[in-house]
Amino acid sequence: MGIEGESWSVEKRFRVTEVFLGVLWCCASAYLSFYFTDCLMSRWLLNYTPQATLVRLLTINALNAYITSWVLYLSGGSEDPRLLLPAWISIATTLTFLYHLTHPRLAILKETSLSISVFSIASFISLVSLLLQLHLTRENDPPVPLFTIARECWEYLKIGVYKIGMAGRREL
Numbered sequence: 001m002g003i004e005g006e007s008w009s010v011e012k013r014f015r016v017t018e019v020f021l022g023v024l025w026c027c028a029s030a031y032l033s034f035y036f037t038d039c040l041m042s043r044w045l046l047n048y049t050p051q052a053t054l055v056r057l058l059t060i061n062a063l064n065a066y067i068t069s070w071v072l073y074l075s076g077g078s079e080d081p082r083l084l085l086p087a088w089i090s091i092a093t094t095l096t097f098l099y100h101l102t103h104p105r106l107a108i109l110k111e112t113s114l115s116i117s118v119f120s121i122a123s124f125i126s127l128v129s130l131l132l133q134l135h136l137t138r139e140n141d142p143p144v145p146l147f148t149i150a151r152e153c154w155e156y157l158k159i160g161v162y163k164i165g166m167a168g169r170r171e172l
Helices: 010-047 050-075 081-102 107-137 145-171
Strands: none
Touching (some): 081 107
């Protein structure tokens, strides 16, 4: 119920839920980013001076911020809050992969890590499937720049393949 006793529309509930989940995944990305850089910093402190480690830490954080801003732009999340959720899920997934790639594996944690990985992959596939279903059933979604660029590249690729095929036939 709203302030005046009105119930929220379905679209308003979807938007609030999507923005809330986007913020939740943003917080998860911040958490993963911290542990990813912490893991790298621990290794760097063993091999480099504190000044060199600080330069590497600032560089990795600047790179992280730059790539995050591009992911938000390409997904359309910087233009429309309804597209923040898929963008932040992509960012969190990438950071999770990078963390597991750089995190040292201990023999004791191997079984736990494997079970968590399997659960995470299943959760991710389920989440992506549900998001895809949600976004395909809606009308009037804003255009996503990444999809627009991909469609244009696909068209150019088809034209190029057609021209190469035509040039090959002329030689015969």
